[in-house]
Amino acid sequence: MKYFFLLSILLFFYFSAFSQEEISVNQNFRIGESYEYEIKRGKEDSRSPQSKEIFTITSAIAEVTKGQGNNRIVTFNYGESRIEGKNLPPEVSEQYKKQELYYGIKISIIVDELGNFYGLSNYESTKNQLEQAMIKMYESQGTKIEESTFNQLKQQLLVTYDTEEKLLDTYFPELSIYFNAFGSYFIKGERQEATYDSTNPFGGEPFPISSSTIYDEIKGTMAIIKGTETIEKKELNRVMKSTFKKVAESGGQPFDETKIPEFNMETTSVYRYDFKDKLLTSVTVNKHVKSTGVDQNILTEIRMIKHTN
Structure with missing residues (x-):
């Protein structure tokens, strides 16, 4: 009996x-x-030293309801935002308050029983909410928006959310990176390489991405997954110039390719997945963009702080 007990422990x-x-x-x-x-x-920008280590923190509550068949609808209700940072200047805090976009917005994600993303259940409603939020931001500057101005603004915005994928990538990148993680499979220590096209928020040619992902670290019941995404510099600048040209021509503006700076970009990400409770607890993405005389770090992070059964 004792040998059977010992064997059971070893197998466990x-x-x-x-x-x-x-x-x-x-x-x-x-x-x-x-x-x-x-x-x-x-968003840290080398041209604005006061932007260093200043962050907007927005609360969101996600509620799960029944969808069609075995699908679920996960509705994110965006709440208030606060500003955090070291030695935060009052004028910067006031500026951020006027740029509040997300408060009150509801966006509904369709997923299956494993969290795999299928689309949005309120795509048209979300577009309307974004338009109204933009008007609110515009009028917060003390200027009443006219109907002609609104129609022009709406036309300019249209290209940034004319598909569900663009809408998520442009305005809700935290949801895009979070739900795209589901369905991934990893073996500890084995690096995964992939190439794919990323949507261009301005409606131009997509960006060709090369990615490398590895799961090589465990902290308690937490699997740490790290990723890197790059765009070959020549391709990045070709697409950027093509996009800028398209935007300029659509607005009736002259375009001079020689005035477009060279860009370089790399994105790093860290996923924390609790394999015991099967919860994706956080995703952190840092996009590093360099161009002539400019160095930017753009941080996006979504973190689960509470789960209620």
Whole structure:
């Protein structure tokens, strides 16, 4: 009997270790559950020293309801934002307050029982909400928006959300990176390489991306997955110039290719997945963009702070 007991213990530890060596990133959004998140955004620009380590933190509550068949609808309700940063100048804080965009917006994501993304259930409504939010931001500057100005603004915005994918990538990148993670499979220590096209928010040619992802670290029950995305410099600048030309021509503006600076860009990401409770607890993405005389770091992070059954 004692040998059977010892064997049982050894097998338990063996299969426990094995489950940590291979992970599938999935999450069962059960109907009736709710999740609380914080979305952190920041943009450091070498031309504005006061932008360093200043972040907007926006609260969001996600509620899960029944969709068609086995699908679920995860509705994100965006709440208030606050500003955090070291030695935050009062004028910067006031500027951020006037740029509040997300408060009150509701966006509904369609997922299956494993969290795999299928689309938006309120695409048209979300576009309308964004338009109204833009008007609110415009009028917060003390200027009443005229109908002709509104129609012009709406036309300019249209290209940034004329598909669900563009809308998410441009205005809700935290949701795009979060839900795109589900369905991924990793073996500890094995690097995954891939190439794909990323949407161009201005409606031009997509950006050709090369990605490298690896799961090589465990902290308790947390799997740490790290990724890097790059665009070959020549291709990046070719697409950027083509896009700028298209934007200039659509607005009736002259275009001089020689005045467009050279760009270089790299994106790094860190995913934290609790393989015991099957919860994607956070995703952090840092996009580093360099051009002539300008160095920018754009941070996007979504973090789960509470899960209610």
